[in-house]
Amino acid sequence: MNKILDFIDLTKGEDEKQVVLENVKSNISFRGANLWILACAIVVASVGLNVNSTAVIIGAMLISPLMSPIIGAGFALGIYDFGLLKKSLKNLLIATFVSLAVSTIYFYLSPFKETQSELLARTSPNIYDILIAFFGGLVGVIAITRKEKGNPIPGVAIATALMPPLCTAGYGLAIGNLRFFGGALYLYTINCVFICVATFLIVKFLKYPRIKTFEKAREKQITYAISILTIILVLPSIYFAYTLFEERxxxxxxxxxxxxxxxxxxxxxxxxxxxxxxxxxxxxxxxxxxxxxxxxxxxxxxxxxxxxxxxxxxxxxQDTTNLKQDILNQIKNEKTNLNEKDVLISSLKKEIQDNKYDNNSLLAEAKILFPSLTDISISNHPFNSGKEKIEIIPVVIYTSTKPLSTTDAEKLTLWVKTRIKKEKIDVFWKNS
Incomplete structure (x- = not known):
């Protein structure tokens, strides 16, 4: 049993507590270089979310200094240093407002305002986000208390994902979508609080010396306050997780x-x-x-x-038009000459046959403009446009490795219209 306890002992490799505290305090402030680094990281993250690039978003998280005041708040609660807590929260608020302002300005000025999947992923937090924040925070504070810092710090910056929710909240403000803003800000709050809680627990476990000593009753009040805040944040996320599970x-x-x-x-x-x-x-x-x-x-x-x-x-x-029945009804109700109907049908058949398309050539040209396309075919179909008028409309069906974005789909429609010289077409996507 002693060997097992020795194997998992967190005090091994621990740096001097005073040195760790000094490092934490020195990284809290958001002034000068730190503020500029934060603003640049926010722009990079916003661009990544805007163009749906996971790699760019990860890069922004790596250069962001946003986690430092959260860790500082956790240490402050653990050692009852309320001066440090006040300073940490003040700097966290500054960082949050700066981040929101920069991301809102970026998305307001950006010509591309489509809601990408990376943005949507940050609008509905659930219990899994709490687990990621909590255990990511544990890894982060454990790494900070080691003599050898090692590789966990970059991984924690990516896992806890503080930047993308803030940028998504800015996106929500820029487009006037309060649901996006609220969901993203809730995710950001979850991340901050549970990183802080994880830090608090590790500081307590490693028995860092208290700055102030309180009576047992006062300590219980502080513990209860942390517990209540945790429960308030956990309950909605459990509901969101349940909703997500039911939707899947x-x-x-x-x-x-x-x-x-x-x-x-x-x-x-x-x-x-x-x-x-x-x-x-x-x-x-x-x-x-x-x-x-x-x-x-x-x-x-x-x-x-x-x-x-x-x-x-x-x-x-479905198209409720029944050409055959329409023609028969017209013959019966209007006593139209059958020969005229035969002429109409013959002319429709001839128009359909005359408008055949070289699908292979169309595919070769289309793939140059839209590389994800795997097939494209066009054929003419008759549609009843009302008032006894039947139109021949080209129907385009394309397959691709992934659905085209709204912009690319519009470009494809415009290109086909120009290519086959038709003003009216119907375009459908089929999964390849």
């Missing part, structure tokens, strides 16, 4: 339902959108050619219960 389960059930009922039956799904937070939940799908009757729709909605998709509505988007 819902998405998985939807994928199974679509695979079994549509894809395995040979129907090509060209569009899918799910809504988890509505009541009832909904699944919206569209198909390349298959049309479902009202009876089939009712049957499919009933089948969803088998897949655990109760309280979920299936919406099928």
């Amino acid at each position: 389960k819902f998405d998985q059930k939807v994928s199974t339902f679509i695979q079994n009922e549509f894809v395995d039956n040979g129907f090509t799904v060209i569009y899918k959108k799910t809504r988890f937070k509505t009541n009832p939940k909904s699944i919206e799908v569209a198909f390349l050619s298959k049309k479902f009757t009202d009876f089939e729709k009712v049957e499919l909605n009933q089948k969803m219960k088998i897949y655990g998709l109760a309280n979920t509505e299936l919406k099928i988007r």
